[in-house]
Amino acid sequence: MNQSTATAGHVEVLHLGIRFDIKGAAMEAVQDVSVHVRPGEFVSLIGPSGCGKSTLLNAVAGFLKPSAGRVLLDGHEVKGPGSDRGVVFQQYSLFPWMTVRRNVEFGLKMKGVSASEREAQARTLLGLAGLLSFENHYPDQLSGGMKQRVGIVRALATGPQVLLMDEPFGALDSQTRVVMQEILTNMWQRLRISVLFITHDIDEAVFLSDRIYVMTARPGRVKSELVVPLPRPRTAEMTGTPQFLSMVRTLKGLIREESLAAMGGELRDGGLGGLSTEVGPAGVGQLV
Numbered sequence: 001m002n003q004s005t006a007t008a009g010h011v012e013v014l015h016l017g018i019r020f021d022i023k024g025a026a027m028e029a030v031q032d033v034s035v036h037v038r039p040g041e042f043v044s045l046i047g048p049s050g051c052g053k054s055t056l057l058n059a060v061a062g063f064l065k066p067s068a069g070r071v072l073l074d075g076h077e078v079k080g081p082g083s084d085r086g087v088v089f090q091q092y093s094l095f096p097w098m099t100v101r102r103n104v105e106f107g108l109k110m111k112g113v114s115a116s117e118r119e120a121q122a123r124t125l126l127g128l129a130g131l132l133s134f135e136n137h138y139p140d141q142l143s144g145g146m147k148q149r150v151g152i153v154r155a156l157a158t159g160p161q162v163l164l165m166d167e168p169f170g171a172l173d174s175q176t177r178v179v180m181q182e183i184l185t186n187m188w189q190r191l192r193i194s195v196l197f198i199t200h201d202i203d204e205a206v207f208l209s210d211r212i213y214v215m216t217a218r219p220g221r222v223k224s225e226l227v228v229p230l231p232r233p234r235t236a237e238m239t240g241t242p243q244f245l246s247m248v249r250t251l252k253g254l255i256r257e258e259s260l261a262a263m264g265g266e267l268r269d270g271g272l273g274g275l276s277t278e279v280g281p282a283g284v285g286q287l288v
């Protein structure tokens with residue numbers, strides 16, 4: 001497993017609270033959340049829409065200041081964005097006027113890395129992502145999946161200890177998404193980097209993660225923490241195993257409870273009384 005070899009990239013979110021001011025009223029988006037990512041670990045956050053997943057990730061990225069609690073990276077308090085954390089969003093954030101390789105080199109250039117070293121590092125990572133033959137293409141000559149692969153490579157180029165990914169495959173069609181998951185798990189396996197990953201796709205979370213946090217409806221708190229017991233490296237065949245399917249079923253039950261709670265019981269009150277909020281048999285997802 002990765003976490004046995006990586007030594008940096010330990011994220012600790014301790015009793016995090018984040019409040020937004022909306023028209024003069026405080027709105028609590030995240031409440032008393034404690035989560036962690038060990039060095040080299042792949043951890044996902046899932047939960048109903050609006051439960052504060054992006055807010056939490058933005059606090060780890062240093063884009064948002066906690067209203068309560070702390071975020072630590074390798075024991076040091078996060079006080080703002082830094083090159084020790086790479087961020088990938090759902091929207092492709094490439095510079096359209098730069099080639100693929102120039103896009104990847106951009107962060108290295110900002111760090112003052114020499115042209116020859118930049119080129120070597122960019123080409124190594126592009127090779128890992130299967131994009132070397134596209135290094136001189138421009139973003140608008142690439143498919144959505146390729147653009148997002150360039151986005152991931154660009155986030156990795158400056159050598160962060162932690163990769164923060166907010167629904168990175170959300171805009172892709174389902175076939176491309178599955179391929180991207182395999183590419184990401186292979187890259188992660190080689191790079192030994194810590195990942196905090198947000199997704200709405202439960203299969204994706206199970207396929208990629210070592211552990212999964214399920215969040216409650218707003219204000220977001222940690223509802224459950226599950227260890228994914230599947231071996232590494234992950235392969236597409238594993239998605240059909242009873243272990244995988246049982247874990248997906250467990251997570252679906254947990255999310256469904258919270259989605260119903262987020263709707264304030266409106267569905268049941270509206271006459272859909274047959275809807276059950278009970279979670280099915282816990283299966284293999286080991287609750288910790």
Ligand SMILES: Nc1ncnc2c1ncn2[C@@H]1O[C@H](COP(=O)(O)OP(=O)(O)OP(=O)(O)O)[C@@H](O)[C@H]1O
Pocket residue numbers: 020021022029047048049050051052053054055056218
């Ligand atoms: N900058 C902001 N100002 C005010 N409210 C905000 C801000 N950012 C987020 N919120 C609110 O905080 C809550 C949590 O939002 P957030 O985007 O973190 O949820 P999420 O779980 O990532 O949602 P989704 O799964 O739909 O992307 C929502 O009610 C959202 O409207």
